[in-house]
Amino acid sequence: MKFTPNLPILVTGAAGDVGAIGRHLTAELLAKGHRVRALVRREDERAEALRRLGAEVVQGDLTSLADVHRALEGCRRVYFGMSISPAYLEATVNVAAVARHRGVEALVNMSQMTVTQMSITETTPSPQHKLHWLAEQVLAWSGLPVVTVRPTVFLEGFFLKLVEAGVRDQDELQLPLGHSRTSPIAAADVARAVAVILDNPAPHIGQVYNLTGYESADLDHYARAFSEALGRPIRYRDVPLSAWTARLRELGVPPHLVSHLATMAELHQQGRYDRMTDDLTRLTGQAPTNVQAFVRQHAAAFTRSAVTA
16 A cells, blocks of 8 residues: 655544543644644634644534545545544544545544443443444444554543542542542543554554553552642542432533443443553553653642632
C-alpha cells in the first residue's frame, strides 16, 4: 500500500471535552509537521483554540453524510472518535461509507477496552458498549485499512470530572467501584499513541492496541496518590451505585451516558478493568502517566482556594 504525504489528516471529535483525545491528537500531529483538519460539532472557543494551534477547522455533524463528505475531502488518513452517544453507530457507518468511497488509506478507530471481552454472544448492559462492538464489526466488514485502539477507563473521567467536587470539598474520592483494581489512562497518552500510528500507518494496519495506564491498583491506593499529589489526606469512599447514578441524573447527565457509566462501575466491581498491557510503551517509547502526576497536573480542580479565588 502506498501512503500519501502532505495531505491533511482528519481528526473527528476534535473539540471534545472529557478526555479531549481529539484536541491532544491535533496538537501532536501538528507538532510532527502534519496538516490537520479538525472536525467540530459547533463553532465556539474550543474551535478557535484549534485554529490557534494551526489546524484547519471544519464544523459538521457525523450523522450527516454531506458533512462527512465535506470533512473527508482531500484527506487520506482519518482518526475516528466520538463522544458517547446513541447515534454512535450511525456516525461510524457514515464515516466508513464515505472513507471507502474516497479511498482512505488509514483509519484509526477509537474503541473501548471492554470490547476485548465481548463477542457475538457476550455483551454488557451498556448500550454504548454494544455500539462500540457493532462499530468494530462494521469497520471489519468495510474492508477499510483500520487500526483499532481500545483504551481502558480515562483518568479525565473517573479520576477528574466525576470526583473533583468530592475531593475538593470533602477530601474524598467518591466512586461506586468497590474494592476493585483498575488501570486508568490519560487521554494525552492515548493521543500520543494515535499520533504515532497516523504518522506512519503502514506497520499498524489491521492491528488492535489495548492501552492501559501506569498500573492496576485499588481505589485506596489511588486515594493515597491523590494525598501525595495534593499534600493533604484524601480517602476513598465507596458510594452506593444507586445513589451515585441518581446524583448524575440530578446533574442532568443524559440517560444513555448514565447507563454507560453505571455499567462501567459494575464491571469494575467484577474486576473487568484489572488489566495491564505494554502496548502504549511499545508504540510511544514512553511509560503511561501515573495518577499522582495526573493529579498534580490538575491540582487546581481539586483545591478549594484555587477554584473559589
